[in-house]
Amino acid sequence: MLYSTEPPPRISRDLLTRAVAYRIQEKALGGLRPSTRRLLAKVAADASARRPIEVTPAPTLTPGTVLLRDWRGTQHQVIVREHGVEFQGKRYQSLSQVAHRITGSKWSGPLFFG
Secondary structure (H helix, E strand, O other): OOOOOOOOOOOOHHHHHHHHHHHHHHHHHOOOOHHHHHHHHHHHHHHHOOOOOOOOOOOOOOOOOEEEEEEOOEEEEEEEEOOEEEEOOEEEOOHHHHHHHHHOOOOOHHHHHO
16 A cells, blocks of 8 residues: 555546655655755745745865765765866766766766765
């Protein structure tokens, strides 16, 4: 059973399909990160209280920062430089370019490296 209740009577077929697909994916791959859940709860509380919604920007990476990512059994290391990043001795303009090099498909670099 994906949900412990019947769907609302007026839910559209499209929305129901999306909800079921999300729940299957959630069960197979895991749900939202706790930090994402906290952020969503804060945004919902602010919206309910009619407070301005403030989302803090992602931290900036300073030159010299080392990022590690395990991908399919291999650990990859990226060093943040003044103008771009370094991966396996080569310079790249963005983390997304490195993520593409590692995976072979388009990824958001900040998302891939966390």
